[in-house]
Amino acid sequence: MDYLGELQCSAVHVPSSQKLITDAPVDNGGRGMQFSPTDLAGVALGTCIMTMMGLVAKNNNLDLSGMTARVTKEMSKSPPRRIAELSVIVTIPTGNTLTDATRTKLEKSAHACPVKQSLHPDIKIDIEFVYTPQTDSTTA
Numbered sequence: 001m002d003y004l005g006e007l008q009c010s011a012v013h014v015p016s017s018q019k020l021i022t023d024a025p026v027d028n029g030g031r032g033m034q035f036s037p038t039d040l041a042g043v044a045l046g047t048c049i050m051t052m053m054g055l056v057a058k059n060n061n062l063d064l065s066g067m068t069a070r071v072t073k074e075m076s077k078s079p080p081r082r083i084a085e086l087s088v089i090v091t092i093p094t095g096n097t098l099t100d101a102t103r104t105k106l107e108k109s110a111h112a113c114p115v116k117q118s119l120h121p122d123i124k125i126d127i128e129f130v131y132t133p134q135t136d137s138t139t140a
Contacts, residue, residue: 004021006030006031007023007024007029007030007031008021008022008023008024008030008034009021009022009037010022020035021034022034022035022036022037022040023035023036024036025038025039028081038073038075038083039073041073041083041086041115041119042071042072042073042083042086043071044115045071045086045088045113045115045116045119045125046069046070046071046088047069048113048114048115048116049069049088049090049110049113049115049116049127050064050067050069050090051113052109052110052112052113053067053090053092053106053109053110054067055109056105056106056109057106060102060105062094062098062102063094064092064093064094065093066093067090067091067092067093068090068091069088069089069090069091070088070089070091071086071087071088072086072087072088073085073086074086074087082120082123083119083123084123084124085123085124085125085126086119086123086124086125086126087125087126087128088125088126088127088128089128089130090110090127090128090129090130091130091132092106092129092130092131092132093132093133094131098131103129103131106129107127107129110127110129111127
């Protein structure tokens with residue numbers, strides 16, 4: 001990782017050579033042009049949840065393509081500056097095709113995600129699951 005100056009940092013994923021740049025948020029003196037480090041904590045949580053659910057889906061011959069996660073991050077109002085809350089809405093476009101038992105497996109896997117388990121217990125984490133009917137793009 002390298003400090004680029006002006007509150008920006010870069011990191012390179014060695015196996016793939018993919019580069020990531022972070023920027024401090026505007027409310028903390030940055031330009032807010034890239035993900036902030038605390039934004040990446042929310043991204044890590046959302047993608048970890050979907051990955052864990054994807055593993056359950058793969059093991060149960062389910063297709064969760066089109067699943068989305070929306071993470072809202074709230075910073076603490078008083079010092080020290082830290083993440084106070086992460087709210088996640090996971091939308092699963094498989095509608096009524098999932099049994100209650102399968103939904104339970106998916107949701108348990110989300111709550112067991114390693115990122116969620118690694119975050120400080122003082123961070124409030126809410127996960128909401130929304131099951132929507134799968135749309136057929138050929139009829140639109």
